Amino acid sequence: MENFLGLWMESGLHLMQPGQVIMILVGMVLLFLAINKNFEPLLLVPIGFGGILANIPGAELASSAVDAALHAAHPDVMAAFAHALGIDPAAGVKAIKHAYEVASATQHAQLANLAADFGYNNGMLYNFYSVAIASGVAPLVIFMGVGAMTDFGPLLANPRTLFLGAAAQFGIFATVMGAVGLNYFGIMDFSIADAAAIGIIGGADGPTAIYVASLLAPELLGAIAVAAYSYMALVPLIQPPIMKALTTHEERKIVMTQMRVVSKREKIIFPIVVLVLVAMFLPSAAPLLGMFCFGNLMKECGVVDRLSDTAQNALINITTIFLGLSVGSKLAADKFLDPKTLGILALGIVAFGIGTAMGVIMAKLMNKFSSQKINPLIGSAGVSAVPMAARVSNKIGLEANPQNFLLMHAMGPNVAGVIGSAVAAGVMISMVQAMTN
Amino acid sequence: MENFLGLWMESGLHLMQPGQVIMILVGMVLLFLAINKNFEPLLLVPIGFGGILANIPGAELASSAVDAALHAAHPDVMAAFAHALGIDPAAGVKAIKHAYEVASATQHAQLANLAADFGYNNGMLYNFYSVAIASGVAPLVIFMGVGAMTDFGPLLANPRTLFLGAAAQFGIFATVMGAVGLNYFGIMDFSIADAAAIGIIGGADGPTAIYVASLLAPELLGAIAVAAYSYMALVPLIQPPIMKALTTHEERKIVMTQMRVVSKREKIIFPIVVLVLVAMFLPSAAPLLGMFCFGNLMKECGVVDRLSDTAQNALINITTIFLGLSVGSKLAADKFLDPKTLGILALGIVAFGIGTAMGVIMAKLMNKFSSQKINPLIGSAGVSAVPMAARVSNKIGLEANPQNFLLMHAMGPNVAGVIGSAVAAGVMISMVQAMTN
C-alpha cells in the first residue's frame, strides 16, 4: 500500500509548485516562438525543452546531489552535513544551506561525498551544465565554430567599419550603468558582477553572453541567455524604427562604392593579426578571441578542410545541443522566477536599442570626417546578431533605394561587432574579478 | 636478465587464467554472431571486442587504479589502504577488499589518491565506462538519437495500439517475479535490485536496459546488455512460434483498415504531450522519456534539422562506439563467469516470450470489445525491439494473407513498446531505490 502512497507522494501532480507550472508554460512559449516564429530555433528549442525538464517536480534534473539532499532535508543527512560544515545540527536546514553556499571547495567536495553515500545523484541537466558550461568549454567551442563560418572579407575590404562595431558596444556599458542604477536606487539588488553580465546582452552574441554570465553571474545565466537569443531574433522589429528615426531619407539612399577583392592571403593572416594584438594588449580576451580566430584560420588556411568542416558541423551541433539543454537547466523556477529576471529582460532590450543607435550615429559621424561616404544604415549591424542585423540594414536600404544592396557592406560592421563584444567581455571579466577579489 | 624474466612474468600467457580464455572466446563468438549472422552488429561488435580487451591478462583495461592495486596486492600499498580504511593491516587483502566495497565515498577518493601515488592508473575501458555509463549519459544520448529516428505517425493514427505496447511490458514484471523466485527458492542469490535490472531485458530496448542496470545492478550490466541485444537479434526466431500458437489462421488473416494521414502539427505536439504527462505523473521516467521526446521534437519540428541530423548520425555513432566498449568492460571473467549469468540469460528469453504472448493476447482481447478489428499479429510488436518485431509481424501476416501488409500497423505498438519500457524503467528505479534506502 505504502508503495501506491509512495508513487503518489512522488508523482508530479502532488509535488508540483505554481512556479514550476509557470516555468513549464514559459518553456512551451519558447518552443512555440522557436518553432512557429523561427526565433533562433537552434538554441531556443534546446533551451525551452531543457527549461521544461528542469521544472519537472521530483525529478531534480537540474540539481546537484547536494542540492537534492538539501531539498529532501532528511534529518540524518542534514546532521551529517551540519557536522561537515562545522555548524550546529539544530541550526536547521536554512542555516545549513547558507553555510554550504559560503563553504570552501574542500567542504563542497566533502558534502558531495556524503550526498553520494546517502544515495543522492547529480541530476542529468546538472551534469550537462557542469561539463558544458561551468567548465567554459561549450561557449568556446561554439565560438570556434562561428569563427570557422565567418568571412572577414567585407571587413578587410573596408577596415573602417570596425569603428561601427566598436561604437555599437556602447549598448553593453550603458546597460551596465542601467543595472548599477537600478541597484543604486534600491529598485533591484544587482552586484557589479551581475551588472556586467547583464550588460553583455547588448553584445547581441549568444556564446559571449553565456561565457561571461557563467563566470560572473551563473545564477542569472538562464535569464541572460534567454534575453540575448530572444532579442537577437527580434532584431528585425527592434532596429528599424531606431534606424529610421536617426537617419534622413537622403542618408539612407547613400550608395556605397563596390568593395575591392580581398586576397586569400589577407584572410589567412588576419586572424593571426587579431591574435597577436590580443596577446599584446588584452590577455583577458584570449579564450574567446583565441578560439574564434582559430576557427577562422582553419577555414581560411585551406589545408585543414576536414577539421574546419567538423568544427562547422558535427562539433558545433553536438555542442549546441548540450549547451542549450544546460542553459535550460538554469530556468528552474526557484532561480528564474525572480523580479531580477524582469529587470534583465528590460535592460536587455534597452541595450540592443542603444547599441543600434550608437552604431548609426557613429556612421554619421564618420561621414563628417571622410570623403568616402558610408550609408549609416550599416552602422546598426555593428551590434553583431550575425547575420540578422546585416540583413535588416540591407532591407531598410532597399526600401530607400531599390538598387542599393548593402548586405555585403553591412557584413563588415556585423563581424566587427563580434570582435567588439568579445573585447568588451574580456575587459569586463578582468576588471570585475579585480574589483571583487 | 630479470628484465626477460619480468617480460615473461607479465606476458599474457603466464598470467592467463582459464576464465579469461573462456571470455576471450565468448567475445569472439559475439563478434562472429554480429559479423556473420548480423546480430545487432552496431552494438555487439564493440561489446564483443571490448569483452576481449577486458580479459587481456595483465593489462587491467577494465580495472580502476584501486582495483589494479588490490589485484597486485603489494604489501606497502595494502598497508596504506588498510590504514586509510581504518582496519588492521594484518587483516589481509580479502578483508581490505571487503572494507573497500563498503567504504564511504570519501574513503574511495582517498584510496584512489593513494593508488595514484603508488603509480597505478585507471584502465582505458574503466575510464570509458565511468564517463559513458556510470554517468548515465551514453544511454540517454542514444535514446535521444533513437527519438530523432522515430516516426510516431502510425501510433498517432491509431493510439489504441499503445495498449499493446503496455501489455507487452508484462514480460518485464513476470521476469522480476522469476528472478525473485529463483532467489526465494535459494537457486540464485538475486537482490530485488538485481531482479528489476534483469526484468528490464523484457523491455527489448538496449539503452533502457543499460540505463536501468547501471543504476540498479552495475555488476550484472554485462550479462544484461548481452542478453538484451542477443535476444533482440533473435526476435525472428523467438516470436513466430508463440504468435502462431496463440492465433488462429483466421485471425492472422485480418486485414486492417488504411491509416489516416497524420498532420505535421500532431507529430510536433505529441512529444510535448508525452513530456507533460511524465512531468505530471512519472518524474522518475523524466531522464529517459525526456531525452527521447527531445530527440523526436528535434526531428519533427523541422527548424533544427542540423541538430537532428547530428543526433541521428555523428553523435549517436560516437556514443555507440564508447557505450559498446564500456559494456564490454563488464565482460571481465571474474564478474561475468558466474552462475547468475546463466540465470540472466534464461530469464531474459522467458521475458521476451511472455512479452510477446501478452501483446498478442491483448490484441485479441481488444478485438472482443471493439468493432474495428486489430490483427493480433501486431501485438507481438509491443515488446519494441524496433524495427525487427514489426517486420516479424509483417512477415507472419504475409504468410497468412499475401495481400496483407501489417508493417505500418505494427510500427504503432512497436514504438509504444519503447515508451512502455521507459515507463516501466522509471517506476522500477524509483520503487527499488525506495525499497533499498
Place this chain on the structure above:
Amino acid sequence: MENFLGLWMESGLHLMQPGQVIMILVGMVLLFLAINKNFEPLLLVPIGFGGILANIPGAELASSAVDAALHAAHPDVMAAFAHALGIDPAAGVKAIKHAYEVASATQHAQLANLAADFGYNNGMLYNFYSVAIASGVAPLVIFMGVGAMTDFGPLLANPRTLFLGAAAQFGIFATVMGAVGLNYFGIMDFSIADAAAIGIIGGADGPTAIYVASLLAPELLGAIAVAAYSYMALVPLIQPPIMKALTTHEERKIVMTQMRVVSKREKIIFPIVVLVLVAMFLPSAAPLLGMFCFGNLMKECGVVDRLSDTAQNALINITTIFLGLSVGSKLAADKFLDPKTLGILALGIVAFGIGTAMGVIMAKLMNKFSSQKINPLIGSAGVSAVPMAARVSNKIGLEANPQNFLLMHAMGPNVAGVIGSAVAAGVMISMVQAMTN
C-alpha cells in the same frame, strides 16, 4: 585611475617575457610550415596555434589553477599552500613549488581546492590537455580512427614485409641509447623515461609518440610531438639520400611480383589475430594495438559502416582539434625553451635516419636468404610515417625504373611499421615503469 594602471599592469606588453615572444614566433613558424609547406597541417595548425595561445602573457591558458596561484604568489595564498603542504610558510615560493611537485595526490587535490577558494581557475588549454591527453584518450581514439583508415591488404599479401617494419624500429632504440649517452657524458640530463619517450620519435607515428610521452615524460611532450610531426613531413627530404647511399642502381630497379588478391575474410580476421597475439604476449601494448585493431575491424567487417565512417571522420577530426591544441599547451616558453628541446630535435632526426637505414638493410638481408627478391627501397617505408614513406619508396623506384610501381608493395612495411612502433611503445612503457617504480 588604478583601473587604467591595472589594465596596463595586466596588458600583454607589460608582462611579456622574451621567451614568450620567441615561442609566439615559433608558433607562427609552425603555422607557416603547415599552411605554406603543407607540413602535416592537420596537426601542426592546431599545435602551432595552441603554442601561441599558451604563450600569451597573463592569460595563463596552459596553467592549472594551482600553477596560476603559484605564479601570482599572493602571500595569503602561499601561506595557505605552505600550511597544506606541511612546510614553513617562510620557506618562500620556490620551496612551496618544489614541495608541490613532490606532494601526494591528496595534497594536490587540497591545493586545487584552495586555489579555487582564492578565485583561481584552470586555463582553457590546461583543461583540454587534462581531458584529451593526460587521460590518454585522444591518442587512442586517433589510433582507432587510423586503424579504420588502414588497409592491411598489401601486408597480408606479403607478410614477410613485417620484418621490414620490425627492423625500422631499431631507430627507436638506437635513439634511446643516444639520449642515455648524452646523459652519461653529462651533456644533457635525461632520465631513462625521458630517453624512452624521445626514442619513440623514431616510430614516425604521431599518436604513438604522444601516448608514450604523456605517460613517461609529459614535460617533454611538446618537443617530442613537434619533432615527430615535423620529421614525418620531412620524410621526402630525409630518406632519399640514405636510401640511395645504401642501394645499388641495380637493386633499385628490382621489379616485384604482382600481389595476390587478399580475401575480405582474411582482412576481417587479421585484426583479431593481432589482438590475440597481444593478449598472449604483450599486454602492455593492449591499449594502442587494441584500439587500432578495433578501428580496423570496424572498417573491414562491413556491418558497422556508420560507426567506421564516424571513426574516420567526425570523431577523429574532433579529437585531432583538441589533441593539437593540447599539445600546443606544452609549448609554453618556460617548459619548451630548454636545451633539452634541441637535444630532442637532434636525436629525433637521427632516429628517422637510423630507422630508414635499418629498413633498407633488412630488405637487402632478406634478399640474401630468399629467392623472391624484394626491392630494398620499400624497406625505408618500415618507419611508418604513413603514407608519406611509401610514396617516397615509389618515387625513388620510378627514378630507377619508370615502369616500376612500388607503392602497393611499400604499403606493407609501411603499416607494419605502425604495428612495430606500437609494440615498441608497449614494451618500453612496461619496462620503464618497472625500472622507475
Place this chain on the structure above:
Amino acid sequence: MQQGIMQQGVDLMLYGMGTVFVFLTLLVIATAIMSSLVQRFLPEAPPVIPAPRPAAAPAGVTDPKLIAVIKAAVDQHRAKNK
C-alpha cells in the same frame, strides 16, 4: 522499508504494471484529445513530404561538402555523357 523480497517482487509487479497501464491509458486519452483539437482548430493541408534540405547553418552558411558532392556528381555525369 525492508520487507521480504517476495513481497517486494509482488509490489513491483502490481504497482509497476499498474503504472504502465495507467500512464499509457492517460497517453491514449491525451493523444486522442490532442489530435482532435489539432484537426479541428489547426487544420493543415495534407503534409507534402518535404525533401529534407541540408540543414541551414546558424550563420547562414550552407555545407560546402554537400555542394561539392552535387557538383562532383553532375560533372562526373556530364563527363560520362560526353
Place this chain on the structure above:
Amino acid sequence: MQQGIMQQGVDLMLYGMGTVFVFLTLLVIATAIMSSLVQRFLPEAPPVIPAPRPAAAPAGVTDPKLIAVIKAAVDQHRAKNK
C-alpha cells in the same frame, strides 16, 4: 579595491568602452598595414573561388560516403533517363 558600486559602474564604462575603441583602432591600423604589405609583397592572382573539395583524409583515404552519394546520384539519374 571595494568602492561604491556606482563608481565601479562608471569605471567599467569608461575603461571598458575606452579599451574597446583603443583595441579596435589598433586593429584597423594593423589590418591596413597588413593588407598593404600583402598587396605589395605577396601579390596574388585574384582568387578563383575554389569548388570546395571534400577535405583529404590524413591517411589519404577519400570519404567513401561521398563517392557512394555521387555514384548513387548518377545511377539514379541514368535510371530516370532510361
Place this chain on the structure above:
Amino acid sequence: MQQGIMQQGVDLMLYGMGTVFVFLTLLVIATAIMSSLVQRFLPEAPPVIPAPRPAAAPAGVTDPKLIAVIKAAVDQHRAKNK
C-alpha cells in the same frame, strides 16, 4: 631495481628490439597460417569492390542528408539540361 642508466638503456634496447622482432615474427607465422586456413576452408569469390553504401541506421532510417544530396544533384542536372 635501480641500476646505472647506461645499463638500463642497454636493457631497453636489447629486450625492446628483441620483443619487437619476436612479436612480429610470431605475427608473420600466425598471419601465414590464418591466410592458408582461410584460403583452404573459407574460399571466397574474389571480392568485388563493394560500392560503399551509406551505412544503414540502427532504427532502419536512411540518412536524409544523402537522399537530399542525390535528389539535389539530379534535379540540378536536369535543370541544366533543360
